[in-house]
Amino acid sequence: MMPLDRADVDTDQIIPKQFLKRIERTGYGPFLFYDWRQQRDFVLNRPEHEGAAVLVAGANFGCGSSREHATWAIRDAGFRAVIAPSFGDIFRANSFKTGIPAVSLTESQVRHLIDLAGEDPTAVIEIDLEAQEVRGEGFGYRFEIDPFVRECLLKGLDEIGLVEHHATAIADYESHRLEWLPAVK
Amino acid sequence: MGPMPARTLAQKLWDSHVVRTGDAGAEPDLLYVDLHLVHEVTSPQAFEGLRMTGRHVRRPDLTVATMDHNVPTRGGVRAADELSRKQMEVLAENCEREGIPLHQIGSRRQGIVHIIGPELGLTQPGMVIVCGDSHTSTHGAFCALAFGIGTSEVELVLATQCLPQRRPGDLAVNVDGELPIGVTAKDIALGLIGRAGTSGGVGHLVEYRGSTVRGLSMEGRMTLCNMSIEWGAKAGMVEPDDTTFKYMERRPYVPRGSAWEAALDYWRSLPTDANATFDHEIELDAAQLSPFVTWGTNPGQVVPITGRVPNPRSDTDERALRYMDLKPGTAMADIAIDRVFIGSCTNARIEDLRAAARIIHGRHVHPQVRALVVPGSTTVKRAAEDEGLDLVFKAAGFEWRNAGCSMCLGMNPDILAPGERCASTSNRNFEGRQGAGGRTHLVSPPMAAAAAITGHLVDVRELV
Ligand code: SF4
Numbered sequence: 001m002m003p004l005d006r007a008d009v010d011t012d013q014i015i016p017k018q019f020l021k022r023i024e025r026t027g028y029g030p031f032l033f034y035d036w037r038q039q040r041d042f043v044l045n046r047p048e049h050e051g052a053a054v055l056v057a058g059a060n061f062g063c064g065s066s067r068e069h070a071t072w073a074i075r076d077a078g079f080r081a082v083i084a085p086s087f088g089d090i091f092r093a094n095s096f097k098t099g100i101p102a103v104s105l106t107e108s109q110v111r112h113l114i115d116l117a118g119e120d121p122t123a124v125i126e127i128d129l130e131a132q133e134v135r136g137e138g139f140g141y142r143f144e145i146d147p148f149v150r151e152c153l154l155k156g157l158d159e160i161g162l163v164e165h166h167a168t169a170i171a172d173y174e175s176h177r178l179e180w181l182p183a184v185k
Numbered sequence: 186m187g188p189m190p191a192r193t194l195a196q197k198l199w200d201s202h203v204v205r206t207g208d209a210g211a212e213p214d215l216l217y218v219d220l221h222l223v224h225e226v227t228s229p230q231a232f233e234g235l236r237m238t239g240r241h242v243r244r245p246d247l248t249v250a251t252m253d254h255n256v257p258t259r260g261g262v263r264a265a266d267e268l269s270r271k272q273m274e275v276l277a278e279n280c281e282r283e284g285i286p287l288h289q290i291g292s293r294r295q296g297i298v299h300i301i302g303p304e305l306g307l308t309q310p311g312m313v314i315v316c317g318d319s320h321t322s323t324h325g326a327f328c329a330l331a332f333g334i335g336t337s338e339v340e341l342v343l344a345t346q347c348l349p350q351r352r353p354g355d356l357a358v359n360v361d362g363e364l365p366i367g368v369t370a371k372d373i374a375l376g377l378i379g380r381a382g383t384s385g386g387v388g389h390l391v392e393y394r395g396s397t398v399r400g401l402s403m404e405g406r407m408t409l410c411n412m413s414i415e416w417g418a419k420a421g422m423v424e425p426d427d428t429t430f431k432y433m434e435r436r437p438y439v440p441r442g443s444a445w446e447a448a449l450d451y452w453r454s455l456p457t458d459a460n461a462t463f464d465h466e467i468e469l470d471a472a473q474l475s476p477f478v479t480w481g482t483n484p485g486q487v488v489p490i491t492g493r494v495p496n497p498r499s500d501t502d503e504r505a506l507r508y509m510d511l512k513p514g515t516a517m518a519d520i521a522i523d524r525v526f527i528g529s530c531t532n533a534r535i536e537d538l539r540a541a542a543r544i545i546h547g548r549h550v551h552p553q554v555r556a557l558v559v560p561g562s563t564t565v566k567r568a569a570e571d572e573g574l575d576l577v578f579k580a581a582g583f584e585w586r587n588a589g590c591s592m593c594l595g596m597n598p599d600i601l602a603p604g605e606r607c608a609s610t611s612n613r614n615f616e617g618r619q620g621a622g623g624r625t626h627l628v629s630p631p632m633a634a635a636a637a638i639t640g641h642l643v644d645v646r647e648l649v
Contacts, residue, residue, distance in 0.1 A: 012615040021268035023229035060384040066319040068335035097337035180440035183246040
């Protein structure tokens with residue numbers, strides 16, 4: 001676990017703008033929390049947390065800009081999930097698309113995980129998407145997750161394919177749209 | 186059939202865009218998107234995804250692209266760094282291949298994506314509008330359900346013109362009473378965020394209501410809706426009225442003749458029904474508002490300009506004070522500034538420039554300050570020049586630039602140097618937002634203008 005004991009971490013911090021100029025979807029790992037990483041004692045620089053697979057942070061994580069680069073950077077830096085008491089809406093949606101579940105626990109549960117990771121950097125937790133539970137030694141915390149999102153994550157479903165499946169409904173809707181709505185041709 | 190249950194405008198917009206109702210919670214509703222706005226930063230990977238899967242854009246006629254984040258505001262495309270240029274080129278290629286209209290750098294209608302939509306009349310009441318950009322909420326000023334999406338969702342909308350969504354809750358913000366002198370829509374937004382907190386709106390579609398909101402111009406409503414995301418709301422909306430219709434009349438993409446009449450009938454049916462209910466309501470008394478200024482590194486860290494830097498109440502506050510290099514107890518009006526930025530999708534429309542110019546007229550920028558005015562679009566720039574506003578700014582010592590996001594986020598050559606302090610009309614004071622190590626104080630355009638003249642944060646009411 002990587003304990004990032006801060007609230008309101010915005011996506012400008014997760015990945016600063018100068019790294020949004022790339023046109024690829026990968027390779028953002030080295031730039032995760034770029035400005036904060038310039039400080040030697042920033043938690044991501046500490047050797048005892050190297051290789052952590054779960055980022056645990058304070059409330060309203062990922063607020064601000066819609067940049068999906070934020071979740072790409074978290075994934076590219078080796079994380080497989082983020083746990084926080086709450087998330088920015090767009091960040092949460094992006095994290096699922098990136099395959100990095102954003103898991104909401106209560107404030108006190110997150111506090112426990114952050115403290116635990118601080119005291120024992122080798123502490124291991126398990127995030128069980130199927131059972132919707134975060135488990136560690138001596139505790140099991142249930143979390144809520146959108147059932148559709150859970151299915152997509154578990155089965156690795158292609159969402160565009162799923163929507164394309166409803167082609168008839170889409171075409172039908174299109175044939176009934178109000179005729180004065182703007183079109184740019 | 187029984188009578189329709191009373192609905193909020195958000196509910197009406199939602200209902201009218203459901204392509205397919207999700208099955209009993211297992212799947213979200215599938216919503217149809219009427220307008221998809223695209224810019225250079227959040228789209229390249231989406232187009233690349235389409236290419237890799239052999240897909241194409243379903244409705245290029247409902248898709249519009251512009252260049253805004255990366256564009257240099259002087260010197261044209263050549264002034265851009267190599268990566269920015271590449272990103273703009275890639276957008277042009279993608280639009281060319283898929284037949285998407287593009288407002289390139291240097292073209293007549295180029296500008297910040299959230300400014301050109303309304304300006305062209307593409308933004309209309311009753312629409313669902315998305316864009317790979319969190320400030321898409323701006324378009325809600327026209328009673329559109331408009332929200333930001335990520336790049337994977339951009340790809341999904343390009344391919345299908347649809348988006349699976351769960352219905353958020355309904356939240357009403359009721360603002361009533363007359364705004365005191367010197368208080369603007371920006372101050373309503375800042376005061377609200379200070380009160381509701383940076384996550385107070387998460388999971389909700391917000392409707393801004395009440396006599397104060399009805400009294401705002403479209404520019405003011407856009408400013409207010411623009412900052413909805415700054416307190417976490419999914420979208421912010423205002424019911425359409427004569428102010429809305431007057432603004433829209435005769436813009437390039439609005440319907441004409443009998444279609445205009447038909448559209449008006451429809452738009453007039455959109456406001457929230459009299460006995461509809463909201464999940465939550467927030468009341469704001471306009472008379473209690475004053476010009477606000479942020480002291481910290483999120484928009485909720487805000488006080489009236491007559492106030493002082495507060496004592497920290499959390500780790501977040503303490504970190505913000507350190508980053509901003511401020512001491513608790515300091516009067517906000519004693520804080521000296523180095524830079525002023527008047528621009529961004531929050532406050533770079535013609536009315537914003539007029540309000541700033543009124544303060545600046547006949548005065549001069551303080552010798553310690555470097556001040557920048559960046560119109561939100563090429564159209565705004567032309568309109569301002571037609572009125573001679575550019576001359577007012579230039580005579581006062583402001584730099585007058587071409588349209589773009591500019592120093593709102595500094596992905597282009599306009600950035601703060603480390604340690605520089607800026608009074609800015611943009612929407613985010615996050616660490617490093619305007620340049621690594623830069624310090625941002627969010628204010629309204631008149632407040633920014635007043636700060637430029639005095640060299641420190643100042644109550645604009647002392648200058649009027
Ligand atoms: S002006 Fe700022 S907030 Fe608005 S779209 Fe541009 S970068 Fe985003």
